[in-house]
Amino acid sequence: MSIVRVRSFFFVLKAAVFLASLVLPAGASAQGFSQPSFIRDAEIENYLFDLAAPIYRAARIDPRSISISIVQSSVANAFVAEGMNEFFYTGLLQLTDTPEQLAGVIAHETGHISGGHLIRGKEEMRNASAEALLGTLLAVAAGVASGSSDVAAASAAGGMQIAERGxxxxxxxxxxxxxxxxxxxxxEAGISSRGMVEFFRKLEGQEMLPEDRQEEYVRTHPLTQDRVDALKRHLETSRAKDAKLPEKFYVMHERMKAKLMGFLQPETALLRYTDNDKRLSARYARAIALYRTGKVDRALALTDALIAQEPSNPFFYELKAQVQFENGRIEEAIANYRKAVELLPDSALLHQAYGHALLEGANGSKNSVRIDLAIQNLIEANRLEPRVPMTWRFLASAWGRKAELSKDGRYAAMATYALAEEAVSSGNDKAAGQLADRAMKGLPKGSTYWLRAQDIKLSTVPEGEGRDSKK
Ligand SMILES: [Zn+2]
Incomplete structure (x- = not known):
């Protein structure tokens, strides 16, 4: 699991003007607004995708066309934005008790998508990652809600709440x-809506609370008694009323909650999941919490026991590799990331982590082989998930080192091209266009990467400078 903070402020100001035709006080967002952090985790993302896919299909939406992002925040919220993006806050994931409750939230958000209730961004963000998109939207919202840098700063401190309310x-x-x-x-997906009723009942009564004590989800999705009554009536006549999800979803839900608490609230996790709790999820939470609080040896011992119990679970090897990597034990980390990738070859995040570890471990006699293997894994990560700024950054670094080793100038140009892709994914079009232009000069004309660099250059031309003629 990793925490990704969205960088880059300059496009925030540009976007504000586009979105709301507002005059944002100069520097308000840039100084006062703290960008949101995102959780990237292959295991949790796989679970959310498996749970959501039948719901998307029921909505006649191709599951692969929706991007699910996890926002790190103690508030409970979820919403959708333009470009088929669904955002779930960790606070909401932690508030759900069962996969059916979470499925209810996913189904409701998908209802907003199919109803066209989307938050609009701006055209220039269409190539950016979902994370960069949300970073922009929230920053703009902070400016919209406040109009003053003081309030923008307060909203950042208040966990983005002011930003979202309006x-x-x-x-x-x-x-x-x-x-x-x-x-x-x-x-239609064969999932009981009992979980949806349960989750909304959990939030029921919050409408009576002062706004600052409500769950954020209640503020962004106004909850009324009428809504809860209608959901109950639906459940009573539903053909899926007593349907039960396969057992694996309960297991995955429990592990998701254990993992989030171990990672985000390790001190609490060590109190909640005691040594006497022999459930696998409890030992998982403890292993993660121990690693997060610096007790590396105990964390690794617990992780080894988890691996012994489930020797083909890629996420246990991933955890072990992450603990080792972050504690400088690169050789062991490489071996465990390799194992995780073998067990789950279609995970972009695992290929990215493995590629990064290989790059760190590339030295001496292993130099050349490791860099080539890193490049191979990072390219595979990009194929599986094309818009991850960090993967492009690692690939730029790998190609840069390849250029040093081989003295072949094309690799230097490829590194520049990778930086252009990183900039596009971050929503930083201006830098992307300049980097793509520079990369094209060093790449063989008409080659694959030259063509891609040209695409970036053409698609990032500012308005009024010929974009329309290129469509
Ligand atoms: Zn809603």
Missing amino acids: FLRFSRAQEASADVAAGRFLD
């Missing part, structure tokens, strides 16, 4: 229509 809030009519759609999707 900007991300849906109307009651939209809520009702998303609920109706959600019930239909769950029925």
Whole structure:
């Protein structure tokens, strides 16, 4: 698991002007707004995808066209934005007790997508990662909500709450229509909407609380007694009323919650999941919490026991590799990342982590072989998931080292091209265009990377400088 902070501020100001035709006080966002952090984790993302896929299909949406992102925040919230992006806050994931409850939230958010209740970004962000998109939206929202740098700063300190209240809030009519759609999707997917009713009942009564004590989800998705009553009526007549999800979803849900707490609230996790708790999820949470609090040897011992119990679970090898990598034990980390990649070859994140470890471990006699293997894995990571700025950064570094070793100038140009891709993925079009232009000069004309660099250059031309003629 890793925490990714979205960088780059300059496009935030540009986006603000585009989105709301507002005059943002100069520097307000840039100085006062703290960019959100995202959780990237192959295991949790796989679980969310497996749970959500039948719901998307019921909504006649190709599951591969939706991007699910996890925002690190103690508040409970979820919402959708333009470009088929669904965002789930860790606070919300931790608030759900069962996969059915989480499926209810996913179905409701998908109802907003199919109803077209999307938060609009700007055209220039279409190539950016979902994380960069949300970073921009929230920064803009901070400016929208406040109009003053003081309030923007307060909103950053308050966990983005002010930002979302006005900007991300849906109307009651939209809520009702998303609920109706959600019930239909769950029925068709064969998932009981009991979880959706349970989750909304959990939040029921919050409407009576002062705003600052409500869960954020209640503020962005106004909850009324009418809504809860309608959901209950739907459940009573639903053909999937008593359907039960396969056991593996309960296992995955429990592990997700254990992992999030171990990683994000390690001190609490060590109290919650005691030594006497022999459940696998409890030992998993402890292993992660021990590593997060610097007790490396105990963390590794617990992880080894987990591996012994489930020797073909890629995520246990990944955890072991991460602990070793972060503690300078690169050779062991490489071996365990290799094992994780072998067990789960279609994970972009595992290929990225393995490639990064190989790069760190490339020295002496292993230099050349390791760099080539790193490049191979990073290219595979990009094929599986094309818009991850960090993967492009590692690849730029790998190609840069290849250039040093081989004295072949094409690799230096490829490194520049990779930096252009990193800039595009971060929503930094201006830098991307300049880097792509520079890369093209060193690449053989008409070659694959030359063509891709040309695509970037053409697609990042500022408005009024010929973009329309290139469409
Ligand atoms: Zn809603």
